[in-house]
Amino acid sequence: MRRLIVSSFVSLDGVIEAPMTWASPFFVGENVDHALRALSNVEFFLLGRATYEMFFARWPGTKGPYMDRINGLKKLVASTTLKTVSWNAALIEGDVAEALAALKRQPGGDILKYGVSQLDRTLLSTGLVDEYHLSIVPTWVGQGKRAFDDVGPIDLELVDINRFANGVVTLTYVPR
Structure with a gap:
């Protein structure tokens, strides 16, 4: 069975919005190596419409x-408004939860989603969701969307910690 992993950068003040503007200086060396290893068993990259459009532009x-x-991963785009996608992507048609549950039951690599969103x-x-990988970045952003703002109450159990020399800590949580 496949796992669904949600991964996100989170600033010290809880911001997840626009990490390209504040997390990039920390995404170097051992952090990139760790992220690349984390991709080793990923087969699908799950994106909502807004994230797909933002990532596809860059x-x-x-x-x-x-x-x-x-770029080589198969992409799955959850959207009710997009009619076509590219970048090795397919639209999830119909019930997103049902489609992902069916995909998770199949043998194969994991499904990875970046960012904590309304999805x-x-x-x-x-x-x-099988796991959350939250990379806490030692910087203060000030304003922007906060982690889990549009998700609601959540109960997670910490199962792993990875520390990096530049102060980033990646915490792995599973839903209780």
Whole structure:
């Protein structure tokens, strides 16, 4: 069975919005190596419409071991408004939870989603999220969308910690 993993950068003040503007200086060296290893068993990259549009505008032209791996993954886009997608992507048609549950029951690699979004409300309420990987970045952002703002109350159990020399800590949680 596949796992569904949600991964996100989180600033010290809880911001997850626009991590390209504040997390990039910390996404170097051992952090990139760790992220690349985390992609080793990923087969699908799950995105909501807004994240798909944001990433598609930048990422297909970006090169390097990490981005080559991301760009090569099969993408699944959850959207009720998009009619077509590209970048090795397919639209999830119909009930997102039902489609993902069916995919999770099949043998194969994991499903990875970046960022904590409104889609997580559906994923959590249907028991589809297996793990959260939250990379706490030692910086203060000040304003922006906070982690789990649009998800609601959540109960997680800490199961692993990875520390990095630059102060980033990646915490792995599973829903209780």
